[in-house]
Amino acid sequence: xxxxxxxxxxxxxxxxxxxxxxxxxxxxxxxxxxxxxxxxxxxxxxxxxxxxxxxxxxxxxxxxxxxxxxxxxxxxxxxxxxxxxxxxxxxxxxxxxxxxxxxxxxxxxxxxxxxxxxxxxxxxxxxxxxxxxxxxxxxxxxxxxxxxxxxxxxxxxxxxxxxxxxxxxxxxxxxxxxxxxxxxxxxxxxxxxxxxxxxxxxxxxxxxxxxxxxxxxxxxxxxxxxxxxxxxxxxxxxxxxxxxxxxxxxxxxxxxxxxxxxxxxxxxxxxxxxxxxxxxxxxxxxxxxxxxxxxxxxxxxxxxxxxxxxxxxxxxxxxx
Amino acid sequence: xxxxxxxxxxxxxxxxxxxxxxxxxxxxxxxxxxxxxxxxxxxxxxxxxxxxxxxxxxxxxxxxxxxxxxxxxxxxxxxxxxxxxxxxxxxxxxxxxxxxxxxxxxxxxxxxxxxxxxxxxxxxxxxxxxxxxxxxxxxxxxxxxxxxxxxxxxxxxxxxxxxxxxxxxxxxxxxxxxxxxxxxxxxxxxxxxxxxxxxxxxxxxxxxxxxxxxxxxxxxxxxxxxxxxxxxxxxxxxxxxxxxxxxxxxxxxxxxxxxxxxxxxxxxxxxxxxxxxxxxxxxxxxxxxxxxxxxxxxxxxxxxxxxxxxxxxxxxxxxx
Numbered sequence: 156x157x158x159x160x161x162x163x164x165x166x167x168x169x170x171x172x173x174x175x176x177x178x179x180x181x182x183x184x185x186x187x188x189x190x191x192x193x194x195x196x197x198x199x200x201x202x203x204x205x206x207x208x209x210x211x212x213x214x215x216x217x218x219x220x221x222x223x224x225x226x227x228x229x230x231x232x233x234x235x236x237x238x239x240x241x242x243x244x245x246x247x248x249x250x251x252x253x254x255x256x257x258x259x260x261x262x263x264x265x266x267x268x269x270x271x272x273x274x275x276x277x278x279x280x281x282x283x284x285x286x287x288x289x290x291x292x293x294x295x296x297x298x299x300x301x302x303x304x305x306x307x308x309x310x311x312x313x314x315x316x317x318x319x320x321x322x323x324x325x326x327x328x329x330x331x332x333x334x335x336x337x338x339x340x341x342x343x344x345x346x347x348x349x350x351x352x353x354x355x356x357x358x359x360x361x362x363x364x365x366x367x368x369x370x371x372x373x374x375x376x377x378x379x380x381x382x383x384x385x386x387x388x389x390x391x392x393x394x395x396x397x398x399x400x401x402x403x404x405x406x407x408x409x410x411x412x413x414x415x416x417x418x419x420x421x422x423x424x425x426x427x428x429x430x431x432x433x434x435x436x437x438x439x440x441x442x443x444x445x446x447x448x449x450x451x452x453x454x455x456x457x458x459x460x461x462x463x464x465x466x467x468x469x470x471x472x473x474x475x
Numbered sequence: 476x477x478x479x480x481x482x483x484x485x486x487x488x489x490x491x492x493x494x495x496x497x498x499x500x501x502x503x504x505x506x507x508x509x510x511x512x513x514x515x516x517x518x519x520x521x522x523x524x525x526x527x528x529x530x531x532x533x534x535x536x537x538x539x540x541x542x543x544x545x546x547x548x549x550x551x552x553x554x555x556x557x558x559x560x561x562x563x564x565x566x567x568x569x570x571x572x573x574x575x576x577x578x579x580x581x582x583x584x585x586x587x588x589x590x591x592x593x594x595x596x597x598x599x600x601x602x603x604x605x606x607x608x609x610x611x612x613x614x615x616x617x618x619x620x621x622x623x624x625x626x627x628x629x630x631x632x633x634x635x636x637x638x639x640x641x642x643x644x645x646x647x648x649x650x651x652x653x654x655x656x657x658x659x660x661x662x663x664x665x666x667x668x669x670x671x672x673x674x675x676x677x678x679x680x681x682x683x684x685x686x687x688x689x690x691x692x693x694x695x696x697x698x699x700x701x702x703x704x705x706x707x708x709x710x711x712x713x714x715x716x717x718x719x720x721x722x723x724x725x726x727x728x729x730x731x732x733x734x735x736x737x738x739x740x741x742x743x744x745x746x747x748x749x750x751x752x753x754x755x756x757x758x759x760x761x762x763x764x765x766x767x768x769x770x771x772x773x774x775x776x777x778x779x780x781x782x783x784x785x786x787x788x789x790x791x792x793x794x795x
Binding site for chain 1: 548556557565606607619621623624626628629630631632633634635636637638639640641642643644645646652653654723726727728730731732733734735761763764767768769
């Protein structure tokens with residue numbers, strides 16, 4: 156680990172729609188940043204975008220340590236097994252490919268994006284000083300990351316934390332993964348959208364439907380969270396329903412690994428904030444033996460949309 | 476750790492119906508054993524039984540190291556938070572109480588029984604050499620224990636591995652814990668019994684029902700596994716159904732922690748053996764991304780009913 160005052164590191168977070176690159180200083184503060192749209196059609200374009208970000212963020216002649224986070228199942232050796240939003244990356248070892256393009260031999264660490272975010276929240280954000288933590292990332296789907304006894308736990312293959320595909324309702328709606336009733340069908344961005352649309356089509360969101368022009372099928376999750384914040388009781392009921400599902404999945408995770416804290420993050424952080432009060436209340440009721448055990452705390456990620464890139468930079472600098 | 480040729484240790488496994496005590500030699504083989512029924516009505520009777528076992532198993536004047544496993548939520552400090560089959564033990568610190576009765580100050584380790592069994596299977600049984608393992612214990616309910624990177628993971632409070640209360644069907648049958656559709660309503664001993672009874676009452680187990688005298692409500696899980704082993708297709712269908720539920724819960728656990736191996740143990744090991752082929756087949760289909768990831772192995776515990784007591788002895792001797 157470099158503690159030299161100028162010793163920085165580059166972190167890159169490859170998301171479904173954009174790539175965020177940034178440089179952190181030795182104390183973790185962000186010194187510079189660059190964002191590009193994610194090229195999704197070809198590996199070559201994706202690698203070219205990554206190369207451009209690294210070349211622009213490198214400082215003078217110094218080749219900074221580099222970490223990269225991306226969604227999906229990343230093998231413990233850094234090869235992408237499967238990334239649902241970047242299917243072309245399957246089988247790719249981004250570190251090897253990028254070193255070739257950069258023409259240098261710096262160490263590059265590749266890691267699941269939720270693992271990166273959890274590491275950043277543990278070092279610098281909502282989970283400081285807490286060593287048994289689960290990160291739940293709410294986006295199009297639900298991802299996750301686990302830390303026990305202060306160390307990220309990646310599982311035998313590096314695939315730990317794929318919590319969005321826990322099944323909560325074996326007869327529930329089908330999931331693109333092939334199962335039915337996966338958690339992310341209810342509590343992710345698309346899950347909230349589905350609950351909102353079902354409520355509107357069933358006549359339970361009259362004011363919201365009117366406000367957006369009358370088509371219940373056009374009601375979006377953010378229409379409902381906005382109306383709920385303004386006091387619409389029908390919208391609040393849908394938010395409460397989504398909060399219950401969020402809590403139910405968290406209670407399942409707690410049964411398995413018993414964390415002290417659950418941090419909610421990911422691209423749907425605004426929704427996470429909206430769901431937090433109801434999820435916290437329901438979690439209290441849903442935990443097994445809830446009368447006899449300490450509460451599990453729920454918190455929203457403090458580093459927001461930067462968490463993944465900051466964590467990637469920390470991993471690049473300090474190793475896994 | 477004592478490696479003297481005669482250095483033994485006592486392990487005690489407190490079950491819902493019986494207490495097993497045994498002495499292991501330095502290499503883990505069982506040197507002597509004693510079993511008593513579990514006194515369930517008073518703490519005093521339970522402690523008296525434990526005292527009797529220890530006094531009979533101590534060898535000559537030597538006070539052997541002692542570990543005790545029991546079901547339920549055991550705090551990291553060794554205090555019982557909640558043990559569903561031994562409710563009178565809530566709040567008890569068995570080590571302190573037992574030291575007083577034994578009149579000595581030996582170190583006594585208290586641990587959840589599934590954690591004990593997993594440690595024994597890792598050192599001496601089905602999980603040797605495998606460092607990311609989940610133990611699933613099938614008995615009246617479903618318990619569990621987790622090991623990652625070769626270390627038992629107890630969670631923030633010591634309650635990790637309570638996997639039987641993951642909810643798989645939010646509208647499923649009620650569970651004594653207060654939730655609906657917990658995993659153990661389907662795949663434990665009582666879960667198999669429920670599936671069997673429902674099938675018989677619905678007319679789907681005609682031969683089995685006839686063989687036990689005609690009352691479909693009297694059909695037990697073991698009647699069905701026995702008939703399935705003899706080739707009865709209706710019984711095989713019920714075993715397959717239970718195997719599916721076993722696999723569905725295991726697939727949920729795999730989403731969260733990604734083990735290399737799942738060991739099935741506990742008091743229903745005969746049923747585990749009966750369910751293994753069908754559970755293994757369904758698990759292959761149910762794992763997320765199953766085409767793109769290594770298989771998760773399923774195995775039955777090798778140390779059988781002794782695993783918990785052997786693991787308790789190992790913990791008593793070597794510490795946690």
